[in-house]
Amino acid sequence: MDLSKRTVLVVGGTSGIGRELARRFAAAGSTVAVGGRDPQALADLAGEGFDAFAVDVTDDASVTAARDAVLARHPELDTVVTMSGVMLLEDLRDPAHFAAARTTVDTNLLGTVRVLDAFTPHLVRRGAGTLVTVSSGIAFLPFPPMPSYAASKAGVHAYTEALRAQLAGTGVDVVELVPPAVATAGQERVNPHALPLDGFATEVMELLAQDPTPHEILVEGVRMHRWAERDGTYDGLVAQRARALSMLPGRQD
Structure with a gap:
């Protein structure tokens, strides 16, 4: 992927990985728009020169x-990154967890589908472009305190695989970014093994710039998650996690 000539929309680009990738695309020479829910973050990014859209x-x-606002401003849009997501703890012994499960699936999985559905027809009509979904290492190696997060991201992976198959021959590439834990929004305190955001983003952009771009963007730090079943380490790693x-509150056992 030539990162210098893209017109990119990053949905979920107002914080964390999404914001950093938006900045990296722009630094590489692409025209970049961001979408998100936080009005102040959108205003801050607009101040940096990004087109910002509430979504x-x-x-x-x-x-x-x-979608209509973005395409009216950027009819040449050729790359959509959809990465809005939430990570919520759930105690499956307590049926009250269902509210968190519903929010997680609606945001992480169905939110991804909504964005893909909105922009896929545009890219198919163009006959060229790239859709980038964002799953997680947790899609392949669950983190037991966040069961619906794992399920939603596993769903994003499976949906991405099916979308790629269905769009074969249209000129539209489908790429899946699979992050491990990255040090954003306090993750460095929760997980001391979280990757520094700067190094992670550099590795991601290097992989995206390959020709052809890999179907899965796997930084070195996520490979242990992605290939745990193949490598025979899955059961031990899940038990460790x-x-x-x-x-979880009240769970000291």
């Missing part, structure tokens, strides 16, 4: 309105 990926009408269940 709530859990709301059909909001996604449709954002289950120790984090002590993070």
